[in-house]
Amino acid sequence: MLSLRKPIFHVAALLGIASSLTGQQPDPCQQRTMVVSVRDRDGQPLHGLNPANFHGSMHGRPVRISSVEAGPAVRRIVVLLDSSGSMTVPAEKWRLARLLAGDIVAHASASSQLALVTFSGEIRGIEGFSVGRSALLDKIRKIDDPQQQGGPTGIADAIAKALDLLSPAQPGESIYLITDGYDNHSKHKPRQLRDALTTSGTRLFAFLLMDPMAGGNGPDAQDFRTLANESGGALAKFGVQSLVIGTAQWHLQPRTRAAISLGAEVLYRQMENTYRLELELPSVLNKAQKWKLDVVDTQGSKHKDIDVIYPHELFPCTVQAAQH
Known part of the structure; x- marks a missing residue:
């Protein structure tokens, strides 16, 4: 005899998993695009950096650098x-x-x-x-x-x-x-x-x-x-x-x-000479927050002779949307 109970269970389980996975996706308000400049001690731009070369943080919590590419060609x-x-x-x-x-x-x-x-x-x-x-x-x-x-x-x-x-x-x-x-x-x-x-x-x-x-x-x-x-x-x-x-x-x-x-x-x-960074914030902001961005070596230590020039404050998503 055929039973619907087992298929229904599987469908419910799959829906539950899908819902769980959806819940793990970052809020769109945690995503930011940032254009930064990187220079050495002589003021020369540095090229060829990737996400592993950057370390971002906000009040001790990591800011994930999801992608790094060359900045916009037309300015x-x-x-x-x-x-x-x-x-x-x-x-x-x-x-x-x-x-x-x-x-x-x-x-x-x-x-x-x-x-x-x-x-x-x-x-x-x-x-x-x-x-x-x-x-x-x-x-x-x-x-x-x-x-x-x-x-x-x-x-x-x-x-x-x-x-x-x-x-x-x-x-x-x-x-x-x-x-x-x-x-x-x-x-x-x-x-x-x-x-x-x-x-x-x-x-x-x-x-x-x-x-x-x-x-x-x-x-x-x-x-x-x-x-x-x-x-x-x-x-x-x-x-x-x-x-x-x-x-x-x-x-x-x-x-x-x-x-x-x-x-x-x-x-x-x-x-x-810029980089375009895609960021993922640790949480949705409800007020403006300072953050920190460094270029690091393979051990995760900050390069002392390299400066990153970037906006030092991030704003709530609602403010961001209103400005655009």
């Missing part, structure tokens, strides 16, 4: 050029700022798409991603008269505008800020920008012209240093210390120019 970069009063006096300082803006336009990889935003207390001009390199260089040359610039400084508001231009942003896109770090006009706060940069996967890079006359060593400059580091970006700086009759001296010698060029080149390498 968008918004160049923010501060043209406020403190940047345009003396004329030599303004000339250096324009040289830095022109340098990235000329030397960014061919696969990169660039936009240019000039700002003071307000946005002065925007050249979008559809504008070619030659047109961008021409625009930078045409703003060479510092007397036509000037005014207060809204650095945080300019970063917010760059985020708008990149929206919807893809992980690994960059903002390159050229400024003296003195903000006296913005409505946006650094904390707002930090959250927006991290959740969108956008990295902030900055070249800081440290002028003792403009507050380049003050709290505003420190805020933007921190913002760059926490977003997974980086900062280069050039400082003028000497004052003659109350005016900083910006006459650049060949050796100084070479040092500035090297600092800018290190930033470009970090923008363009």
Whole structure:
């Protein structure tokens, strides 16, 4: 006599196993994509790393690195050029700022798409991603008269505008800020920008012209240093210390120019040489959490001479979704 009891038992058992297996799958909110840069002690990018070379943790719990691949080939970069009063006096300082803006336009990889935003207390001009390199260089040359610039400084508001231009942003896109770090006009706060940069996967890079006359060593400059580091970006700086009759001296010698060029080149390498990591968090986040990422050797020990540049904070999934 045929009985349905045994088949029903097997079906129920199989359904139970399937349910159990489904329950073991990680929550989608535990999955994250992260773009990072890795460099040696000389600032040179490291290539050929795999998941075993990375170790992630969050409050002592492991963050699983499920895959590692080369970062995106096509990148968008918004160049923010501060043209406020403190940047345009003396004329030599303004000339250096324009040289830095022109340098990235000329030397960014061919696969990169660039936009240019000039700002003071307000946005002065925007050249979008559809504008070619030659047109961008021409625009930078045409703003060479510092007397036509000037005014207060809204650095945080300019970063917010760059985020708008990149929206919807893809992980690994960059903002390159050229400024003296003195903000006296913005409505946006650094904390707002930090959250927006991290959740969108956008990295902030900055070249800081440290002028003792403009507050380049003050709290505003420190805020933007921190913002760059926490977003997974980086900062280069050039400082003028000497004052003659109350005016900083910006006459650049060949050796100084070479040092500035090297600092800018290190930033470009970090923008363009990246890894795309897929992460699995140990649990779903209900608030922002700090985490740690290192490159390790075959024994699992951190490489002391290797730096990983990455966003230092992860946000809850609901915030992540809202930003995208």
